[in-house]
Amino acid sequence: MLKHLVFMKFKPETSDAQIAAIEEALGALPDAIPEIKEFVFGRDVVRSERSYDFGLVSSFDDLEAMGRYQVHPDHQAALVLIKAAVSGVVAVDFEY
Amino acid sequence: MLKHLVFMKFKPETSDAQIAAIEEALGALPDAIPEIKEFVFGRDVVRSERSYDFGLVSSFDDLEAMGRYQVHPDHQAALVLIKAAVSGVVAVDFEY
Numbered sequence: 001m002l003k004h005l006v007f008m009k010f011k012p013e014t015s016d017a018q019i020a021a022i023e024e025a026l027g028a029l030p031d032a033i034p035e036i037k038e039f040v041f042g043r044d045v046v047r048s049e050r051s052y053d054f055g056l057v058s059s060f061d062d063l064e065a066m067g068r069y070q071v072h073p074d075h076q077a078a079l080v081l082i083k084a085a086v087s088g089v090v091a092v093d094f095e096y
Numbered sequence: 097m098l099k100h101l102v103f104m105k106f107k108p109e110t111s112d113a114q115i116a117a118i119e120e121a122l123g124a125l126p127d128a129i130p131e132i133k134e135f136v137f138g139r140d141v142v143r144s145e146r147s148y149d150f151g152l153v154s155s156f157d158d159l160e161a162m163g164r165y166q167v168h169p170d171h172q173a174a175l176v177l178i179k180a181a182v183s184g185v186v187a188v189d190f191e192y
Contacts, residue, residue: 005101005151007188040099042190055101055188057153092103092151094138
């Protein structure tokens with residue numbers, strides 16, 4: 001299995017409404033993309049100096065399955081919302 | 097529940113042996129710290145420009161439980177190894 005983790009840092013001007021729209025778009029993906037085996041996300045609550053603003057934990061059978069997820073139109077649509085809202089995105093993908 | 101996610105970036109000079117020692121120390125924590133409800137970690141395999149080197153996914157009942165984990169001597173011992181090996185650590189903690 002592959003764990004796909006993404007951290008987002010939002011722009012200062014990003015609104016709650018934008019973040020809510022991202023959450024709504026992400027929330028719809030598991031029903032639309034069968035490759036998704038796990039999909040949990042949320043806003044950071046600790047707010048330390050090392051904290052990003054938002055995190056996603058997802059799992060796939062393998063890198064190929066994650067590749068199909070990444071090019072899926074619904075994921076691409078979510079990315080449009082995300083790109084408008086973030087100042088930085090980092091990721092880790094590991095096999096387990 | 098609280099999802100505690102950590103990304104690490106290793107120093108250029110950090111050795112495989114150091115990373116293996118970190119993995120061994122982390123791997124021993126779930127048996128030693130009952131507050132840990134989930135604990136999965138690994139080395140990044142995608143290696144893109146947004147990739148960190150190592151990721152940890154863990155879960156706790158709540159922030160207080162995570163606090164007890166963080167001060168646990170075995171976790172503190174693992175942190176010594178981690179601090180010697182990393183150039184950067186970022187995190188996201190979200191409720192789900």
